[in-house]
Amino acid sequence: MKTESTGSLVVVGTGITVSGQMTLITESLLKTADIVLSVVTESALINLQMINSNVVCLRNLYEQGKSRALTYQKMTQRIVDEVKSGKKVVAAFYGHPGVFVNPSHVAIKQLKSEGYSAEMLPGISAEDCLVADLGLDPSHYGCQSYEATQFLLRQYTLDPHMMQIIWQIGSIADFTHNKHRTSHPGLTLLRDELLKYFSPSHKIIIYEASTIPIAAPRIEYLELRDLAAVIPKPITTMVIPSKGLPEFDMKTMTKLKLTPAIFEQQLFG
Amino acid sequence: MKDLLVRFLITMDKDAKLKQQYLKDPEGTAKAFGLSDEDVQLCAKNDVNAIKGRCEAEGADNLEISHSK
Structure with missing residues (x-):
């Protein structure tokens, strides 16, 4: 693990709505970050700018018709570069930062493999x-x-x-x-x-x-x-929605010395 | 602040009391926040699509269609 003076990464989610689904710990980290790299909606970006004055939007890396894989590589590289330059980086993504997001996972994996502190916090998806x-x-x-x-x-x-x-x-x-x-x-x-x-x-x-x-x-x-x-x-x-619960697996039920009646009695009293 | 209407929604999204006030009186609450007459009218008419458009609130272009192995 690198020392405290080296850079670090925390990946956070801003939730689905404009501001209200951000967790308290995420807001706290955003306030104290050296730089916030964001891939969020315009309104969520404005909210981030109200929390930290050094927010860089990475959405301009998206281009119609351009390979998403290339865009994700560029986003990952920017996150990694900022950490390696010694900054306390928060990368903020729309919703949950680990769901339908590629650069968050890749950046954490790469930085961890090189000894940097890198983690993800859950967001509302x-x-x-x-x-x-x-x-x-x-x-x-x-x-x-x-x-x-x-x-x-x-x-x-x-x-x-x-x-x-x-x-x-x-x-x-x-x-x-x-x-x-x-x-x-x-x-x-x-x-x-x-x-x-x-x-x-x-x-x-x-x-x-x-x-x-x-x-x-x-x-x-x-x-x-x-x-x-x-x-x-x-x-x-x-x-x-489900078609309903499947039939019981009687073999497993027998091994556990249960019957459907006993099982339901245990569950529902 | 680039857009006061967006700031209004950001504030309301974190303030249940303000949201309740808005739901009871959209026009009065929007006016009290200092929105322009044009934006107050968007609220009064409950023009959700126009307001969403201003917020660019849907992160669709951020979503990943993952076909990775």
């Missing part, structure tokens, strides 16, 4: 907002969570007894990162794939977390058969 807004507990039926394009392009095994969360349904197979798409043929493919597991009338939820305090989240209930008619944004998420 879209999934946290989803659980709160929809009142769906992921532990109740279990939960499977995928990025939409990956879900379609890989041979995943979906368990319909679990709640399904499919992220970014408005960006299926969109490698240009176009925020203004008008056509979403991927939704038809997604619907057809899901019809292998669920009935056409199975209820689904279209969700977008609220980003400002005066706006409600987008919550639309519809049937799976109608998925292709949804007009999604890049941030839109789809939730498929």
